[in-house]
Amino acid sequence: MDGLPNIKPGVLAMKSIVHGGRHYILQSSRTQTQTLIDFSTSVNPLGPSPRVKEAIIKGIDGISEYPDNSARRFRMAAAEYIGVDYGCIVAGNGSSELIYLIADVLIAEGDRVLIIQPTFSEYERASLKNSAIVEHVMLDGFTFKDEHLNMLDEHMHGAKLLFICNPNNPTGLTVERGLLLRLVEEAYNEGVMVVLDECFMEFSSMDCSLARYVEEFNNLIVLRSLTKAFGLAGLRIGYCVTNPKLAGILADAKVPWSINALAEVAGVEALKDIEYVEMSRALLARERDYIHDRLESIGYYPLRSNVNFFLIKTPEGMNSTALRDMLLLKGILVRDCSNFFGLDDGRYIRVASRLRDDNELLIDAMGAVLKG
Incomplete structure (x- = not known):
């Protein structure tokens, strides 16, 4: 048989999708001494109980x-x-x-x-x-x-x-x-x-x-x-x-x-x-609000959220993919949302709250990007 067999049209219509959590791929291209902090996935940073x-x-x-x-x-x-x-x-x-x-x-x-x-x-x-x-x-x-x-x-x-x-x-x-x-x-x-x-x-x-x-x-x-x-x-x-x-x-x-x-x-x-989940929810909600307010104060446009992650609209003239790449150079991974339907104007990233020390590094890195 020459070439591929007949593929279902529906399968051919499926698009390749990039999700958050590409830590293992990106880490393999970085030096082993560099730490990559992953804000792109919304998984509990405390891990399982x-x-x-x-x-x-x-x-x-x-x-x-x-x-x-x-x-x-x-x-x-x-x-x-x-x-x-x-x-x-x-x-x-x-x-x-x-x-x-x-x-x-x-x-x-x-x-x-x-x-x-x-x-x-x-x-x-x-x-x-x-x-x-x-x-x-x-x-x-x-x-x-x-x-x-x-x-x-x-x-x-x-x-x-x-x-x-x-x-x-x-x-x-x-x-x-x-x-x-x-x-x-x-x-x-x-x-x-x-x-x-x-x-x-x-x-x-x-x-x-x-x-x-x-x-x-x-x-x-x-x-x-x-x-x-x-x-x-x-x-x-x-x-x-x-x-x-x-x-x-x-x-x-x-x-x-x-x-x-x-x-x-x-x-x-x-x-x-259940107690562990409730503790995690309360902690990450506090950290979410902390990140939100700090980023808003330095010139970003974060959206209010009811969970542990939220969208951030980039300042005018800043592309979400470029922002992701600049943060990656600083050891910070965020979710570029330009492949979401309705967010393909390239103005949004998503971040998930982590523990305070990591969150401070995110805020510092995003502030440094704005300063150039």
Whole structure:
């Protein structure tokens, strides 16, 4: 056979995406003596709780056996944590696996998929992989309001799926529960499935989760992750919450053994250590506000956020990619947001709060860039 086999058109339509957390790639091109501080990812800089680390060590002998294909213990822990029936939980290799699983199961060629923008890029990629027609719904001012709900009415008729992220990545803004419930109800009336990404919910000071409403609305799927607040990015574990019938279908369609033994052990223990997550949230919120106010005072335009990360608009005449590169030379990695839909004017970066010493280095480096 000459050349490549026939590739699905949807796969060819997928774009390569750069995420935050490219520390290992960039570090390999730097001298070993230079330290690179990563503000580009929104993972808890404290890492997993001591209880989780201890559980991983105790569970190490289990890696010689196949993991539980249903991840039963983790699903039970997640169900107790959320306050829903065990049958509502589907475990995944991070929420990313579940985004693609949901798209593979629910989207057929030609289906219309709505995405509230700017937001996480994998919703679009998963939709395009299944040959969907993707429609971007841009929010003025980045905040979802009543008028946006009215605007969505025009788009929802005939759509199959709607993706919305709350708290949103990369803006860090949240939508209050009442408005979200109205959105889900209107989508239900139009026969539209809502995929609500709540992977940053543990970092939010605002309780606006809809995870407990999945049995009330059978058109709702809520994504949750242990990557961010729980500090388990390298183990890859997450879950979605939905009505039991759909949960069973998703579980049957999932790749077998996608949750490894240590990830399940860590996930179970992490969901029990609520005090650690609450401590992390409070600490990182204080540091977020500290960075915000300091950067604002020296000439940047940071946006207020409800989670541990936020957008910064660059001063007039400064490009986000150039700013990222200048900071990289100073050992600071930030997220250039120019590849986000709606932020492609090249004026925004995203930073996540870390501990005070690191945050001071970020502020000093960004100040030095302004001074030239």
